[in-house]
Amino acid sequence: MSDDDKILADANAIDDEVQFAPDAAPFISQVPGFVRGVALKAMIAKAREKGVTLIDGAFMEENNPMK
Numbered sequence: 130m131s132d133d134d135k136i137l138a139d140a141n142a143i144d145d146e147v148q149f150a151p152d153a154a155p156f157i158s159q160v161p162g163f164v165r166g167v168a169l170k171a172m173i174a175k176a177r178e179k180g181v182t183l184i185d186g187a188f189m190e191e192n193n194p195m196k
Contacts, residue, residue, distance in 0.1 A: 134161065140169050147173045153193035156193070 130138070138155055140149040143166070149157065156177040160168045175192050176184050 139165075143169055144173050146184055147176045147184065150183055150185040153184050153189050156186060158187035 133151070136154050136157050137149055137151060140156070149169075157165065157169065171192060171194070172184060172189065173191065176182070176188065
């Protein structure tokens with residue numbers, strides 16, 4: 130299993146309804162491991178707020194709190 134596959138598997142295990150697309154993995158990998166879970170849960174909450182069920186790279190870019 131590649132690092133991106135592991136990152137996506139971990140991210141997609143957080144919520145059954147909101148999932149992460151493969152092109153979101155590079156964005157997720159940039160988040161330090163010790164805060165990754167909190168950051169992903171915040172991104173999932175933002176997706177739910179916007180009615181999004183698949184978080185892709187574009188969504189990650191648009192909703193990056195570090196911008």
